[in-house]
Amino acid sequence: MSNTMEPHVSNDPNDLSENALLGNMLQGIRRHMQYSLGCDSQSANNEYNFRATAFSVRDRIMHNWLQTRQRMQSTPARHVHYLSLEFLMGRSLNNAVMNLGLEGDLRSALVNLGLDLEDIVEQEHDAGLGNGGLGRLAACFLDSCANLRLPVAGYGIRYEYGMFKQSIEKGRQIEAPDHWLRDGNLWEVERHEDTKHIQFYGRTERYVDEHGRPHSRWVETQDILAVPFDMPIPGHDNGTVNTLRLWKATATDEFDLGEFNAGDYTESVADKNTAEQISMVLYPNDASENGKELRLKQQYFLVSSSIQDVLKDWVGRNGADFTNFAAENCFQLNDTHPACAVPELMRLLMDQYLLGWDEAWKITSQCMAYTNHTLLPEALERWSVSMFDRLLPRLLEIVYEINERFLGEVAERFPGDSELIKRVSIVEEGHDPHLRMAYLAIVGSYSVNGVAQLHTDLLKQGLFSDFHKIWPSKINNKTNGVTQRRWLSHCNPGIRNLLNETIGTGWTDDLEQLSDLAPYADDENFLHRWKGVKQTNKERLATYVKANTGISIDSSFMIDVQVKRIHEYKRQLMNILHVIHLYDRILRGDTEGMVPRCVLLGGKAAPGYHIAKLIIRFANSVFQVINDDPRSKDHLRCVFFPDYRVSAMEMICPGTELSEQISTAGKEASGTGNMKFMMNGALTIGTLDGANIEIREKAGAENFFLFGLNAPEVAETRRQYDPNAIIAADSDLQRIMELIEGGRFNQNHPGVFGELVAGMRNPNDQWLTIADLRSFIDAQQRVNEAYKDSVQWNRMSVLNTANSGWFSSDRTIQQYADEIWQTQALPRNQG
Numbered sequence: 001m002s003n004t005m006e007p008h009v010s011n012d013p014n015d016l017s018e019n020a021l022l023g024n025m026l027q028g029i030r031r032h033m034q035y036s037l038g039c040d041s042q043s044a045n046n047e048y049n050f051r052a053t054a055f056s057v058r059d060r061i062m063h064n065w066l067q068t069r070q071r072m073q074s075t076p077a078r079h080v081h082y083l084s085l086e087f088l089m090g091r092s093l094n095n096a097v098m099n100l101g102l103e104g105d106l107r108s109a110l111v112n113l114g115l116d117l118e119d120i121v122e123q124e125h126d127a128g129l130g131n132g133g134l135g136r137l138a139a140c141f142l143d144s145c146a147n148l149r150l151p152v153a154g155y156g157i158r159y160e161y162g163m164f165k166q167s168i169e170k171g172r173q174i175e176a177p178d179h180w181l182r183d184g185n186l187w188e189v190e191r192h193e194d195t196k197h198i199q200f201y202g203r204t205e206r207y208v209d210e211h212g213r214p215h216s217r218w219v220e221t222q223d224i225l226a227v228p229f230d231m232p233i234p235g236h237d238n239g240t241v242n243t244l245r246l247w248k249a250t251a252t253d254e255f256d257l258g259e260f261n262a263g264d265y266t267e268s269v270a271d272k273n274t275a276e277q278i279s280m281v282l283y284p285n286d287a288s289e290n291g292k293e294l295r296l297k298q299q300y301f302l303v304s305s306s307i308q309d310v311l312k313d314w315v316g317r318n319g320a321d322f323t324n325f326a327a328e329n330c331f332q333l334n335d336t337h338p339a340c341a342v343p344e345l346m347r348l349l350m351d352q353y354l355l356g357w358d359e360a361w362k363i364t365s366q367c368m369a370y371t372n373h374t375l376l377p378e379a380l381e382r383w384s385v386s387m388f389d390r391l392l393p394r395l396l397e398i399v400y401e402i403n404e405r406f407l408g409e410v411a412e413r414f415p416g417d418s419e420l421i422k423r424v425s426i427v428e429e430g431h432d433p434h435l436r437m438a439y440l441a442i443v444g445s446y447s448v449n450g451v452a453q454l455h456t457d458l459l460k461q462g463l464f465s466d467f468h469k470i471w472p473s474k475i476n477n478k479t480n481g482v483t484q485r486r487w488l489s490h491c492n493p494g495i496r497n498l499l500n501e502t503i504g505t506g507w508t509d510d511l512e513q514l515s516d517l518a519p520y521a522d523d524e525n526f527l528h529r530w531k532g533v534k535q536t537n538k539e540r541l542a543t544y545v546k547a548n549t550g551i552s553i554d555s556s557f558m559i560d561v562q563v564k565r566i567h568e569y570k571r572q573l574m575n576i577l578h579v580i581h582l583y584d585r586i587l588r589g590d591t592e593g594m595v596p597r598c599v600l601l602g603g604k605a606a607p608g609y610h611i612a613k614l615i616i617r618f619a620n621s622v623f624q625v626i627n628d629d630p631r632s633k634d635h636l637r638c639v640f641f642p643d644y645r646v647s648a649m650e651m652i653c654p655g656t657e658l659s660e661q662i663s664t665a666g667k668e669a670s671g672t673g674n675m676k677f678m679m680n681g682a683l684t685i686g687t688l689d690g691a692n693i694e695i696r697e698k699a700g701a702e703n704f705f706l707f708g709l710n711a712p713e714v715a716e717t718r719r720q721y722d723p724n725a726i727i728a729a730d731s732d733l734q735r736i737m738e739l740i741e742g743g744r745f746n747q748n749h750p751g752v753f754g755e756l757v758a759g760m761r762n763p764n765d766q767w768l769t770i771a772d773l774r775s776f777i778d779a780q781q782r783v784n785e786a787y788k789d790s791v792q793w794n795r796m797s798v799l800n801t802a803n804s805g806w807f808s809s810d811r812t813i814q815q816y817a818d819e820i821w822q823t824q825a826l827p828r829n830q831g
């Protein structure tokens, strides 16, 4: 279909071509306004305008969606099922319009209606079904899979409530539920016919079949239903539309007849509630385990419904012959959250399709692949055996047998090493035994990957070293990436147009082509235009900040940004200490040569994470004092941006000049925010952690502001760390601490920040904030000096963008496809 011409509209009633059925964009919007929404043009508000527009864009996805599904069925290629408890999708309309190349058509249709595309797009609620990096990675991966025409489907949960909405009241985080489905989700299509039964509780029993063979079954269970809702994932200008299938939990219609007849009609209908709880809410914990029974239910719910779905499709096409199942299917586990996939596939193959253990294990262990996302011990999932047994008794039997057989093999290969056996056991023994889900995932998978080179090296040397010894080729690296379609092309139209004009449009699907930009870093005229675009983006961000916080920022200031989940290891606290240092200089009149700066901080704290919430309160208190002090006015402005989310990042990263990536080395597995900023021409101030290392390698050390201890030095420093001595020996640090401890930022609330101070001063402070502070302040001073030379700064900015090609999720996904999934692109859609 041509995107530049309005489709020909036919009056022939027998013309069933797509164009004849759809009409043009304007007709589509009018038709949906009237027939789908029942709304006349007088009462159409922005909400209706958005819905009618989105419906008529969706119409243009449907044909290719059907075609892609058919091609997937008919083409021999290994199918990948990406299992994730989180998909942080953000908005869909803008993304679909861009990928389908509809922007021109749509704009002219909207002009006809007196409407503006930007206003319409703003109406859409973010689909916030994720916490942060892990969920956004899954979303970027789906985009890249569709772009590369790979046979990959996402599987997740259709949470009724996504990530909570954050507001700030009296400096504190307030959480409000995000009922994103309240007005309906017009991208989804319910597929009732693919509903699955999910079992919980009950007990297991053994029986012998008619051939005298023993089997197990899971009986007296409490069942619920999983109903799938499909979301389209359009590729960029390639006729491909992949699928994200999200499961909603509902009650079975099989009422408890006993209760029913006893007159407890309402009670038995009310059971519906208990069932629907499972897909009610996303757990808002990032990088920490949840430990709650409902969370385990969610995990099993996702895994069981998705695997049943895949098996039903397989059996529909191949019968119960599983010989080629592993060669033609792969499950990618996004962290250990879906690790129950290992015993669940075993269960279904053995109990439902009656395969023997060896055959089932051969299949399972050849089609599972696991991605690790963290080294933080508090984030490693462990489930209490007693809870697991109550909820999923049949799965526990299988996990025990997997473990027994695995430990038997280890004992054979490493005779006499009983410590090794204890260390690698899936079951952590003790008075309250637990299952180590990471170990279950490793034992059950043929591939285990880390998400940046450093992270993968640390997995091999540390957390998973025993497994690395047992299976030396299982652990591999796949450095994360982000999709340049959303994170550059869509969110930064100024740079997009400048790039297209300068190096052509090829970078949109092949980001390495950005290297063609490098020679322009020495072109004065180009640098001038680059700076102009950045200035426009800063002004746009300033307007957005004003609208969301009421705070005015001067767009001539350097824009210094740290946005990400609030976590101690990410060290927002260190950033605030630097802000206090600048304020201290202002108070002392030491502002000679100080570049005016706007520091923008944003991110959500898990509602139960006390220290993270206190850091938010601290930031807001410090920022308030500084902004209220007239002496700061020309030098420093501070903003805490509320409700950081995907659509906010789309505004923030194009306007950012300095990207703060300052985690304690060895703690941030990869980071992806760092990549979005680099792509958009921000310079990074960062530690040698996660993907920062690769960012610095690609950008060139001279175009990166490095500071702080590296991972081995962090380990070494922890052995004898004396933060109080470091503070005492450094007058800048002393004054920072005096301002805080003297109550400057909490005059009406004595002592509220005591815990933060005590944490930093504690020799056992895990995050080594004080150890890196001097080095951080010095690096910030180098930033300050570099910023004064505007030409040089812009040159470095261009080189960051030019060298960001490696950080496309297209590259990451091509590596998954080649090295883990062993799958190929499907042919292009013909019609």
Ligand SMILES: *Cc1c(COP(=O)(O)O)cnc(C)c1O
Pocket (backbone or CB within 6 Å): 131, 132, 133, 136, 563, 564, 565, 644, 645, 646, 649, 670, 671, 672, 673, 674, 676
């Ligand atoms: C990219 C992104 C993240 C991840 O940021 P990090 O800095 O890598 O932690 C989190 N949340 C949102 C909304 C994002 O867009």
